[in-house]
Amino acid sequence: xxxxxxxxxxxxxxxxxxxxxxxxxxxxxxxxxxxxxxxxxxxxxxxxxxxxxxxxxxxxxxxxxxxxxxxxxxxxxxxxxxxxxxxxxxxxxxxxxxxxxxxxxxxxxxxxxxxxxx
Numbered sequence: 654x655x656x657x658x659x660x661x662x663x664x665x666x667x668x669x670x671x672x673x674x675x676x677x678x679x680x681x682x683x684x685x686x687x688x689x690x691x692x693x694x695x696x697x698x699x700x701x702x703x704x705x706x707x708x709x710x711x712x713x714x715x716x717x718x719x720x721x722x723x724x725x726x727x728x729x730x731x732x733x734x735x736x737x738x739x740x741x742x743x744x745x746x747x748x749x750x751x752x753x754x755x756x757x758x759x760x761x762x763x764x765x766x767x768x769x770x771x
Contacts, residue, residue: 663714667703667705680699680745683700685726698718699719702745703715704716709737
């Protein structure tokens with residue numbers, strides 16, 4: 654059984670990740686608003702790391718995408734200039750795109766109903 658969560662704020666994500674076992678997380682996608690995208694359209698970024706950081710301005714979350722680029726989810730107006738404490742909350746393997754794996758059994762094969770003889 655799997656659960657899907659939609660979390661609106663980065664600090665809520667940090668609290669949720671602290672409350673569960675990180676190994677249960679199979680994937681994480683950040684939705685980016687149009688004003689934070691070069692195309693002006695909403696977009697998504699596959700996340701591989703979540704960091705909780707603290708400095709003199711407060712606590713904030715930094716994310717790393719599957720290309721290794723750090724980003725903040727477009728919510729922080731100004732990045733911190735002082736380096737504070739950092740805590741890694743989640744590390745996922747890089748996302749691999751490609752064909753999906755077929756389920757076990759006869760998935761993906763066609764079945765024909767046997768013709769009945771009258």
